[in-house]
Amino acid sequence: MQSGKIAPSILSADFLHLEKDLIAAKQGGADLLHIDLMDGVFVPNLSFGPAIMQDVHRTVDLPLDAHLMVACPEDYLKPVLQAGASLINVHVESTKHIYRLIQEIKVQGVQAGIVLNPGTSFYSVVDLLPLVDNVLVMTVNPGFGGQEFIPAMTGKIKQFADFRREEGLTYRLEVDGGINEQTIVSCRQAGADIFVAGSYVFGHDLAQRIGSLKKAVQ
Ligand SMILES: O=C(CO)[C@@H](O)[C@H](O)COP(=O)(O)O
Numbered sequence: 001m002q003s004g005k006i007a008p009s010i011l012s013a014d015f016l017h018l019e020k021d022l023i024a025a026k027q028g029g030a031d032l033l034h035i036d037l038m039d040g041v042f043v044p045n046l047s048f049g050p051a052i053m054q055d056v057h058r059t060v061d062l063p064l065d066a067h068l069m070v071a072c073p074e075d076y077l078k079p080v081l082q083a084g085a086s087l088i089n090v091h092v093e094s095t096k097h098i099y100r101l102i103q104e105i106k107v108q109g110v111q112a113g114i115v116l117n118p119g120t121s122f123y124s125v126v127d128l129l130p131l132v133d134n135v136l137v138m139t140v141n142p143g144f145g146g147q148e149f150i151p152a153m154t155g156k157i158k159q160f161a162d163f164r165r166e167e168g169l170t171y172r173l174e175v176d177g178g179i180n181e182q183t184i185v186s187c188r189q190a191g192a193d194i195f196v197a198g199s200y201v202f203g204h205d206l207a208q209r210i211g212s213l214k215k216a217v218q
Contacts, residue, residue: 004184004217005031005194006210007065009176010056011047012145012198021202022060028207029214032063032087034176034196037080039070042094043143050079057084065194067115067176069142070094074101081108089113089136089174092125102131113174117142118150122159132171134194135160139187140177145198149178154190161191181212188217 008030013021025033033056038047047069057064063086068076073090074097080088088105092098092114105112113134114125118141129135137157140147153175160173175187176196184195195217201209 002193004188004192004214006201006213006217007032007034007174007194007196008201008206008210009034009036009145009196009198010202011036012202014202015048018056019059021206022056024206025201025210026060026062028201028210030062030210032065032194033060034065034067034198035085036067037070037076038143041071042091043069045143050076050083053080053083053085063087065089065174065196067136067196068094074104077101077104077108081110085110087111087113087134089115089134091115091117091142092128093117093120099128099131102128106131106133113171115142115176116156118153122156122163126163129160129163129167129169129171134172134174136174136176136196137192138177139175139179139183142177147178149180149183151186154186157187157190157192164191179213181216184213184216 008025040046065087066085102112111133115136139153173192174194175192179197180200
Protein backbone atom coordinates (compact mmCIF):
# COMPACT_ATOMS: atom_id res chain seq x y z
CA MET A 1 0.00 0.00 0.00
CA GLN A 2 1.35 3.44 -0.98
CA SER A 3 1.64 6.25 1.59
CA GLY A 4 -1.51 8.31 2.01
CA LYS A 5 -1.62 11.72 0.35
CA ILE A 6 -2.68 14.87 2.19
CA ALA A 7 -4.79 17.47 0.38
CA PRO A 8 -5.30 20.66 2.41
CA SER A 9 -8.68 22.24 1.64
CA ILE A 10 -8.13 25.95 1.00
CA LEU A 11 -11.70 26.67 2.12
CA SER A 12 -10.22 27.01 5.63
CA ALA A 13 -7.25 29.14 4.55
CA ASP A 14 -6.87 32.78 5.51
CA PHE A 15 -8.09 34.55 2.38
CA LEU A 16 -6.44 37.81 3.36
CA HIS A 17 -3.11 35.99 3.41
CA LEU A 18 -3.80 33.23 0.92
CA GLU A 19 -0.38 33.30 -0.74
CA LYS A 20 1.33 32.84 2.63
CA ASP A 21 -0.94 29.88 3.49
CA LEU A 22 -0.42 28.24 0.09
CA ILE A 23 3.36 28.45 0.37
CA ALA A 24 3.24 27.13 3.94
CA ALA A 25 1.07 24.20 2.78
CA LYS A 26 3.53 23.32 0.02
CA GLN A 27 6.56 23.66 2.32
CA GLY A 28 4.71 21.72 5.01
CA GLY A 29 4.39 18.67 2.73
CA ALA A 30 0.97 18.96 1.05
CA ASP A 31 0.70 16.50 -1.84
CA LEU A 32 -2.12 18.32 -3.62
CA LEU A 33 -4.53 21.17 -2.88
CA HIS A 34 -8.26 20.64 -2.55
CA ILE A 35 -10.31 23.42 -4.15
CA ASP A 36 -13.96 23.64 -3.05
CA LEU A 37 -16.13 25.46 -5.59
CA MET A 38 -19.61 26.19 -4.19
CA ASP A 39 -22.45 28.06 -5.88
CA GLY A 40 -24.90 28.60 -3.00
CA VAL A 41 -27.43 26.38 -4.83
CA PHE A 42 -26.14 22.82 -4.73
CA VAL A 43 -24.90 23.55 -1.21
CA PRO A 44 -26.06 26.35 1.11
CA ASN A 45 -22.77 28.22 0.97
CA LEU A 46 -20.70 30.25 -1.47
CA SER A 47 -16.94 29.90 -1.64
CA PHE A 48 -14.98 31.23 -4.62
CA GLY A 49 -14.83 30.66 -8.33
CA PRO A 50 -12.36 29.53 -11.00
CA ALA A 51 -10.59 32.93 -10.99
CA ILE A 52 -9.27 32.33 -7.47
CA MET A 53 -8.39 28.79 -8.46
CA GLN A 54 -6.32 30.14 -11.33
CA ASP A 55 -4.47 32.44 -8.92
CA VAL A 56 -3.75 29.45 -6.69
CA HIS A 57 -2.41 27.59 -9.73
CA ARG A 58 -0.10 30.52 -10.56
CA THR A 59 1.12 30.81 -6.97
CA VAL A 60 2.02 27.29 -5.98
CA ASP A 61 3.28 24.27 -7.88
CA LEU A 62 0.94 21.56 -6.57
CA PRO A 63 -1.72 19.49 -8.36
CA LEU A 64 -5.18 21.05 -7.94
CA ASP A 65 -8.06 18.76 -6.96
CA ALA A 66 -11.30 20.58 -7.87
CA HIS A 67 -14.42 19.62 -5.91
CA LEU A 68 -17.47 20.97 -7.73
CA MET A 69 -20.35 21.64 -5.33
CA VAL A 70 -22.49 23.34 -7.96
CA ALA A 71 -25.92 22.73 -9.45
CA CYS A 72 -24.73 22.76 -13.10
CA PRO A 73 -21.29 21.14 -13.15
CA GLU A 74 -21.29 21.08 -16.98
CA ASP A 75 -21.05 24.90 -16.95
CA TYR A 76 -17.89 24.79 -14.83
CA LEU A 77 -15.91 22.26 -16.85
CA LYS A 78 -14.17 24.72 -19.19
CA PRO A 79 -13.38 27.39 -16.55
CA VAL A 80 -12.02 24.82 -14.12
CA LEU A 81 -9.85 23.25 -16.83
CA GLN A 82 -8.52 26.69 -17.74
CA ALA A 83 -7.83 27.35 -14.06
CA GLY A 84 -5.40 24.43 -13.99
CA ALA A 85 -7.26 21.49 -12.45
CA SER A 86 -5.42 18.15 -12.46
CA LEU A 87 -8.43 16.29 -11.10
CA ILE A 88 -12.10 17.28 -11.39
CA ASN A 89 -14.50 15.73 -8.89
CA VAL A 90 -18.23 15.96 -9.66
CA HIS A 91 -21.08 15.14 -7.28
CA VAL A 92 -23.19 12.33 -8.73
CA GLU A 93 -26.24 14.06 -7.19
CA SER A 94 -25.61 17.25 -9.20
CA THR A 95 -26.22 16.08 -12.78
CA LYS A 96 -28.58 13.79 -14.72
CA HIS A 97 -25.72 12.81 -17.00
CA ILE A 98 -22.79 11.91 -14.80
CA TYR A 99 -21.49 9.22 -17.19
CA ARG A 100 -21.32 11.70 -20.07
CA LEU A 101 -19.67 14.36 -17.91
CA ILE A 102 -16.99 11.95 -16.71
CA GLN A 103 -16.29 11.03 -20.34
CA GLU A 104 -16.03 14.72 -21.25
CA ILE A 105 -13.56 15.39 -18.45
CA LYS A 106 -11.36 12.45 -19.45
CA VAL A 107 -11.28 13.55 -23.09
CA GLN A 108 -9.65 16.77 -21.87
CA GLY A 109 -6.72 14.78 -20.49
CA VAL A 110 -7.33 15.46 -16.79
CA GLN A 111 -8.40 13.00 -14.14
CA ALA A 112 -12.10 12.53 -13.47
CA GLY A 113 -13.67 11.76 -10.12
CA ILE A 114 -17.10 11.25 -8.64
CA VAL A 115 -18.21 12.54 -5.24
CA LEU A 116 -20.87 10.96 -3.02
CA ASN A 117 -22.87 12.79 -0.38
CA PRO A 118 -23.24 10.88 2.90
CA GLY A 119 -26.74 9.73 1.83
CA THR A 120 -25.63 8.34 -1.54
CA SER A 121 -24.85 4.65 -1.59
CA PHE A 122 -21.96 2.70 -3.07
CA TYR A 123 -24.47 0.62 -5.06
CA SER A 124 -25.81 3.63 -6.96
CA VAL A 125 -22.44 4.33 -8.61
CA VAL A 126 -21.06 0.84 -9.26
CA ASP A 127 -21.49 1.18 -13.04
CA LEU A 128 -19.27 4.28 -13.07
CA LEU A 129 -16.34 2.73 -11.26
CA PRO A 130 -14.46 1.25 -14.26
CA LEU A 131 -14.50 4.73 -15.82
CA VAL A 132 -13.30 6.99 -13.00
CA ASP A 133 -9.83 7.92 -11.72
CA ASN A 134 -11.03 8.98 -8.28
CA VAL A 135 -13.89 8.39 -5.83
CA LEU A 136 -14.44 11.04 -3.17
CA VAL A 137 -16.50 9.91 -0.19
CA MET A 138 -17.91 12.84 1.78
CA THR A 139 -17.54 12.19 5.49
CA VAL A 140 -19.63 15.30 6.34
CA ASN A 141 -22.53 17.00 4.58
CA PRO A 142 -20.95 19.17 1.88
CA GLY A 143 -20.90 22.95 2.17
CA PHE A 144 -18.90 23.91 5.24
CA GLY A 145 -15.56 23.31 6.88
CA GLY A 146 -15.20 22.43 10.55
CA GLN A 147 -17.97 19.82 10.80
CA GLU A 148 -17.83 16.56 12.69
CA PHE A 149 -16.76 13.38 10.90
CA ILE A 150 -19.59 10.84 10.30
CA PRO A 151 -18.16 7.48 11.49
CA ALA A 152 -20.68 5.39 9.49
CA MET A 153 -18.93 6.52 6.29
CA THR A 154 -16.01 4.19 6.95
CA GLY A 155 -18.27 1.29 5.91
CA LYS A 156 -18.81 2.98 2.54
CA ILE A 157 -15.08 3.61 2.09
CA LYS A 158 -14.47 -0.09 2.70
CA GLN A 159 -17.07 -1.05 0.06
CA PHE A 160 -15.16 0.99 -2.53
CA ALA A 161 -11.79 -0.39 -1.42
CA ASP A 162 -13.02 -4.00 -1.49
CA PHE A 163 -14.64 -3.55 -4.92
CA ARG A 164 -11.45 -1.98 -6.31
CA ARG A 165 -9.40 -4.96 -5.14
CA GLU A 166 -11.92 -7.61 -6.27
CA GLU A 167 -12.34 -6.07 -9.74
CA GLY A 168 -8.69 -5.07 -10.26
CA LEU A 169 -9.60 -1.39 -10.66
CA THR A 170 -7.22 1.49 -10.00
CA TYR A 171 -9.32 4.49 -8.89
CA ARG A 172 -8.02 6.42 -5.91
CA LEU A 173 -10.18 6.71 -2.83
CA GLU A 174 -10.42 10.17 -1.29
CA VAL A 175 -12.17 11.26 1.90
CA ASP A 176 -13.29 14.75 2.86
CA GLY A 177 -14.74 16.23 6.02
CA GLY A 178 -13.80 16.17 9.69
CA ILE A 179 -10.37 14.64 9.03
CA ASN A 180 -7.98 14.91 11.95
CA GLU A 181 -5.28 12.80 13.59
CA GLN A 182 -7.86 10.29 14.90
CA THR A 183 -10.43 10.06 12.08
CA ILE A 184 -7.74 9.70 9.42
CA VAL A 185 -6.71 6.37 10.97
CA SER A 186 -10.15 4.75 10.56
CA CYS A 187 -10.37 6.05 6.96
CA ARG A 188 -6.95 4.62 6.18
CA GLN A 189 -7.87 1.28 7.72
CA ALA A 190 -11.00 1.24 5.54
CA GLY A 191 -8.82 1.73 2.44
CA ALA A 192 -8.68 5.48 1.66
CA ASP A 193 -5.60 6.94 -0.10
CA ILE A 194 -6.18 10.72 -0.25
CA PHE A 195 -7.18 12.74 2.81
CA VAL A 196 -8.65 16.23 2.56
CA ALA A 197 -8.16 18.35 5.66
CA GLY A 198 -9.28 21.95 6.12
CA SER A 199 -9.80 23.22 9.65
CA TYR A 200 -7.36 20.69 11.12
CA VAL A 201 -4.44 22.18 9.19
CA PHE A 202 -5.16 25.84 8.32
CA GLY A 203 -5.01 28.31 11.20
CA HIS A 204 -2.40 26.08 12.88
CA ASP A 205 1.24 25.20 12.33
CA LEU A 206 0.70 23.75 8.86
CA ALA A 207 3.92 21.74 8.71
CA GLN A 208 3.25 20.20 12.10
CA ARG A 209 -0.40 19.35 11.32
CA ILE A 210 0.29 17.99 7.82
CA GLY A 211 3.22 16.05 9.26
CA SER A 212 1.07 14.42 11.94
CA LEU A 213 -1.56 13.40 9.34
CA LYS A 214 1.12 11.97 7.06
CA LYS A 215 2.66 10.03 9.91
CA ALA A 216 -0.73 8.45 10.65
CA VAL A 217 -1.11 7.15 7.08
CA GLN A 218 2.45 6.40 5.95
O1 LIG B 1 -15.86 19.97 0.87
C1 LIG B 1 -15.74 20.38 1.99
C2 LIG B 1 -16.89 20.93 2.72
O2 LIG B 1 -17.97 20.84 1.91
C3 LIG B 1 -14.43 20.21 2.64
O3 LIG B 1 -13.36 20.16 1.71
C4 LIG B 1 -14.08 21.05 3.83
O4 LIG B 1 -13.29 22.15 3.45
C5 LIG B 1 -13.33 20.20 4.78
O5 LIG B 1 -13.12 20.93 5.94
P1 LIG B 1 -12.80 20.22 7.33
O6 LIG B 1 -13.97 19.33 7.65
O7 LIG B 1 -11.55 19.44 7.14
O8 LIG B 1 -12.67 21.38 8.26
